Amino acid sequence: xxxxxxxxxxxxxEFGQAVTTALIGTDPCYVVxxxxxxxxxxxxxVDRQVLRMMKEQIQDHEGSIxxxxxxxxxxxxxxxxxxxxxxxxxxxxxxxxxxxxxxxEETRAYMGMAGFRIxxxxxxDVIALNQPGTIGxxxxx
Numbered sequence: 795x796x797x798x799x800x801x802x803x804x805x806x807x808e809f810g811q812a813v814t815t816a817l818i819g820t821d822p823c824y825v826v827x828x829x830x831x832x833x834x835x836x837x838x839x840v841d842r843q844v845l846r847m848m849k850e851q852i853q854d855h856e857g858s859i860x861x862x863x864x865x866x867x868x869x870x871x872x873x874x875x876x877x878x879x880x881x882x883x884x885x886x887x888x889x890x891x892x893x894x895x896x897x898x899e900e901t902r903a904y905m906g907m908a909g910f911r912i913x914x915x916x917x918x919d920v921i922a923l924n925q926p927g928t929i930g931x932x933x934x935x
Contacts, residue, residue, distance in 0.1 A: 797822055798896040799837035801844060804905060805912045808921060813914065828916040835918035838893065843920040844912055845889045851925070856882040 799822045805813040807826050814825045816834060823834040852859065860878040864870045881888060897905075913922035 797838070797894065799824060800841040800893065800897050801902070801912055802837075803902055804910055805840070805914055808913060808915050824914070824918065826914065826916050826918070833916055833918075835914070840912075840914055840918050840920065841893060843918075844923060845892070847920065847923050848925075849885055849889070852882060852885060 799815045802815045803812075805824055807813055811827060815837065816823050816825050818834055822837040824837050824840055826833045826835060856879055859882060860875050863878050864874045867874065909924060909926040911922075911924040912920060913924075915921055
């Protein structure tokens with residue numbers, strides 16, 4: 795089975811139009827309508843850009859994220875926090891697994907309802923990533 799685009803249904807172009815998906819052979823692509831010309835952009839290129847942006851937002855905030863995660867899970871103990879911290883430190887491995895397994899349809903639907911949106915241009919460059927509830931810098935608190 796071919797790899798599925800991670801963020802199908804969550805991407806729009808720079809004009810606010812929904813980006814669809816298609817297969818070119820066995821390669822999944824995001825399809826951007828460029829004034830009637832359908833540009834097929836390999837989904838892995840876009841997906842990796844988004845994951846890289848998410849990683850940048852996570853870096854230097856692992857402690858805060860772990861603290862919030864254990865509170866949300868109701869498992870506020872040092873072992874749970876250590877486990878979550880380890881997973882955050884190995885985020886590249888987590889993202890590689892995610893690229894292979896994909897994001898379940900229900901999760902993508904929830905992300906969309908929560909306001910998660912990605913904007914790309916006609917060349918497949920991510921120009922905006924809207925993640926409600928993201929952690930700002932220490933100065934913004």
